[in-house]
Amino acid sequence: MSPELTESRLAVEDAAFREVVAAGEPFMKQLEKGQVFRILDLEGNQAVDTLFYSARDMQERYDANTTIREQGNIYLTTGSILRSNEGKPMLTIVADTCGRHDTLGGACSAESNAVRYALEKRHMHSCRDSFLMALAEWDNGLSKRDLPSNINFFMNVPVTPEGELTFEDGISEAGRYVEMRAEMEVIVLISNCPQLNNPCNAYNPTPVEVLVWES
Amino acid sequence: MSNTAVTTFEPSLVLWEERVPGGTHWSGVLRRGNALRVADIGGGANVSMLFYNYEDKLERYNMADTLKGQHTVYLTKGHVCYSDMGRVLCSISEDTCGWHDTISGVSNASQVRRKYGQARYQEHRNGYYRNGFDSLVNELGKYGLGKRDLVANLNLFSKVSMDDDGNMRFQEGNSSAGDVIDLRFEMNTLVVLSTCQHPLDKGSKYDPKDIDLTVWRSGTAGVEDPCRNACAENQRAFINTERLFA
Numbered sequence: 001m002s003p004e005l006t007e008s009r010l011a012v013e014d015a016a017f018r019e020v021v022a023a024g025e026p027f028m029k030q031l032e033k034g035q036v037f038r039i040l041d042l043e044g045n046q047a048v049d050t051l052f053y054s055a056r057d058m059q060e061r062y063d064a065n066t067t068i069r070e071q072g073n074i075y076l077t078t079g080s081i082l083r084s085n086e087g088k089p090m091l092t093i094v095a096d097t098c099g100r101h102d103t104l105g106g107a108c109s110a111e112s113n114a115v116r117y118a119l120e121k122r123h124m125h126s127c128r129d130s131f132l133m134a135l136a137e138w139d140n141g142l143s144k145r146d147l148p149s150n151i152n153f154f155m156n157v158p159v160t161p162e163g164e165l166t167f168e169d170g171i172s173e174a175g176r177y178v179e180m181r182a183e184m185e186v187i188v189l190i191s192n193c194p195q196l197n198n199p200c201n202a203y204n205p206t207p208v209e210v211l212v213w214e215s
Numbered sequence: 216m217s218n219t220a221v222t223t224f225e226p227s228l229v230l231w232e233e234r235v236p237g238g239t240h241w242s243g244v245l246r247r248g249n250a251l252r253v254a255d256i257g258g259g260a261n262v263s264m265l266f267y268n269y270e271d272k273l274e275r276y277n278m279a280d281t282l283k284g285q286h287t288v289y290l291t292k293g294h295v296c297y298s299d300m301g302r303v304l305c306s307i308s309e310d311t312c313g314w315h316d317t318i319s320g321v322s323n324a325s326q327v328r329r330k331y332g333q334a335r336y337q338e339h340r341n342g343y344y345r346n347g348f349d350s351l352v353n354e355l356g357k358y359g360l361g362k363r364d365l366v367a368n369l370n371l372f373s374k375v376s377m378d379d380d381g382n383m384r385f386q387e388g389n390s391s392a393g394d395v396i397d398l399r400f401e402m403n404t405l406v407v408l409s410t411c412q413h414p415l416d417k418g419s420k421y422d423p424k425d426i427d428l429t430v431w432r433s434g435t436a437g438v439e440d441p442c443r444n445a446c447a448e449n450q451r452a453f454i455n456t457e458r459l460f461a
Contacts, residue, residue, distance in 0.1 A: 059362050064278075065320025068383065069414055074318065075381040085348075085362060087323055100381075104288065104318060106279020111301030115284055115452045144299070149279050149367050159377045163289045163314070165282050 006078040008095035008179050010036060010213050017212035023205035024125055024194035026134035030055050031182040034215025036094065038179040039153055039190075043206035045170030047155040047193040049107045049127045051147065052082065052090050055185035058142060060084045064103045064149040074159060076101040076151065082180065085148075090186055095179035098172045102152040104165065107131065108195045117197045130191035152193075153178050155200050169199045181215075221395055222309050228431040235410055237423030240350035242357060242407040244269050247460065250308065250399040250433035251406070253426055255372050258392040260424035261413040262371035263321045263347045266296060266304040267405040272360060274300045278317055278367035284448040288377070290315045290369065293445045295452065296398075302456040303449070304404050306442035308433070309397035312390045316370040319383070321347025322414040331421035344421050350409035358405060371396055373413040385415035399433050399442075401456050 012018075020042070021027045031037055039048050054060035063085040068074045070083055078096045081089045106112075109128035113121040128147065135142045154172035159165050194205050230249065235241050237260070245251055253262055268274035277299035285294055292310035295303045327346040336343040351365050372390035375383050412423050436443045436453065443453045 063320065065318060065367050069319050072383050073381045074377055074383060085365065087325065104279060104282060106277065106283070109280075109299065109301075111299065111455070112277075112280045112283065112297075115280070115297065115301040115448050115455065119451055119454065143273070145273055145363050149277075159288045159381070161376055161378055163287055163376060165286050165288045167283070 026130040027190040044174040045202035127191035242354040314374040354407040
């Protein structure tokens with residue numbers, strides 16, 4: 001499949017907020033309804049593990065199953081509505097120059113690295129560690145309990161008609177981005193993935209940039 | 216019929232049996248070394264199910280880790296269900312159905328109303344229309360858990376496959392009368408389930424199906440067990456599990 005790519009009409013110089021998130025670091029920020037949020041893959045093939053919470057009710061959060069079921073497709077791209085566990089639209093993807101983003105691969109953790117690669121890999125840095133540190137610093141009562149299955153922007157996890165699931169080389173490149181409009185006040189939580197054991201980051205995690213435009 | 220070759224067990228090993236009517240919800244604790252057989256009595260059943268470590272409910276079934284570890288998007292005999300802590304909650308020691316859905320989530324109130332119309336308790340008493348989300352939240356509440364804990368669930372007996380472009384397709388008639396799946400518990404596990412219809416079920420009629428639960432003393436997976444040895448990932452997850460009970 002060659003996905004449809006949609007470029008943004010927004011100019012980088014008009015962004016109200018810009019920040020580079022280094023490889024292996026978390027990022028957290030509130031978005032107001034109507035704001036447009038972009039994640040820019042600066043050097044290419046970088047997985048960006050991402051969760052969203054309703055700023056008004058933290059029990060309402062991005063839900064992978066509801067999102068893919070409502071659109072009838074397991075991949076995200078322009079037009080995809082990211083839905084909450086209450087079925088409500090949280091954000092809509094409005095531009096995408098990568099073409100396909102993963103909804104099933106979840107986050108790496110110390111424990112899943114130990115199972116997937118070797119018991120000694122437990123001590124490598126992981127996305128769940130970044131998520132947990134961001135939640136601890138935020139100090140809002142959220143814990144591991146509040147880490148549902150996340151989006152992996154720019155990550156390529158194809159599923160075959162026979163049901164086989166694999167992690168493949170990325171389809172993103174330097175300068176590709178995904179952009180979404182907030183449909184409610186949301187908290188975005190990112191782990192810029194530190195995984196070194198599979199091709200999701202081309203074995204070399206790199207920085208991404210996040211940008212926000214006013215509505 | 217696919218279900219003629221099902222493995223049997225000594226009746227004297229059976230601990231209990233229970234019928235769960237269609238559209239209802241259930242929860243219970245399954246101990247390490249016991250197995251749960253779930254039977255689709257009449258065909259076309261769906262069982263939305265979640266697992267939690269009974270001693271530490273913060274540890275629970277993890278869809279992504281289960282799929283990544285075994286390179287699969289569905290579950291059948293030989294697969295295991297991973298917790299988010301790299302352990303095996305249960306292993307699938309028997310399955311006559313062949314495909315159990317892991318990615319479609321549960322139905323909710325507005326969806327059930329849209330698909331099937333409204334049937335309220337006030338008029339229909341216990342025949343009122345229920346939905347998977349509220350049903351699971353209801354059971355979770357009995358253990359101090361709630362919406363925050365309703366993570367991506369299994370849908371036993373249902374098949375949703377993908378084409379090369381990722382489009383999801385619900386397979387009608389995936390499960391036949393008498394199909395069973397055996398879940399052999401490797402940890403002390405809280406099981407919560409709903410027998411509401413699958414959220415992608417194409418039927419326009421509210422018609423959830425009954426299931427039978429049978430629990431027996433199966434023992435845990437041995438050194439030669441096919442679930443344990445299906446892949447190196449499963450072997451490591453069993454090591455982690457056995458360390459917990461060492």
